[in-house]
Amino acid sequence: KNEVEQSPQNLTAQEGEFITINCSYSVGISALHWLQQHPGGGIVSLFMLSSGKKKHGRLIATINIQEKHSSLHITASHPRDSAVYICAVPRAQKLVFGQGTRLTINP
């Protein structure tokens, strides 16, 4: 079992839908990262959070440290949100990455 598990692995939705991507991890952490990888390959850091909730535009990230679970939500999804979303947690001086969730938003 991977230390960081994401679900779903693939998600296709229609424009405007509310999107939820989940990340579960098996070890105690102090912070969790959400990254976005565009179809061209570039990676953007979306959030780094250690508790509660963070919001940036239409993106919301939540984390429950006790339950070792984080979610990334996208409201009013748009085709430009199509990307791979990756969560990552610190482990022994390095980041361990989930396998990513490929999101496709159809117009």
Add this chain to the structure above:
Amino acid sequence: DSGVTQTPKHLITATGQRVTLRCSPRSGDLSVYWYQQSLDQGLQFLIQYYNGEERAKGNILERFSAQQFPDLHSELNLSSLELGDSALYFCASSPAGTSGGATGELFFGEGSRLTVL
């Protein structure tokens, strides 16, 4: 634009060859991290440098080496290349430096796509 510059963007070479990938971090960031993303492995942490010193090491092969120079740019050297080394290599920088990038915000470059034929 993250402020992190990686060159070259694309590189095609043959097995057995050696290549050097270069990364210039954001202005003021002392930490540089290297990651490898291959099709079957996902993102893997390779190595971290902080202000010229190696700080953390991940799954980096002995054929690979890196260094960070006084001007804070970093180079990743890949030698005796094999087909399996074909991947995207990302550099990221962070103002943090003491925990392998684990709790500091990261800024990624666009990546260098290496193809070994």
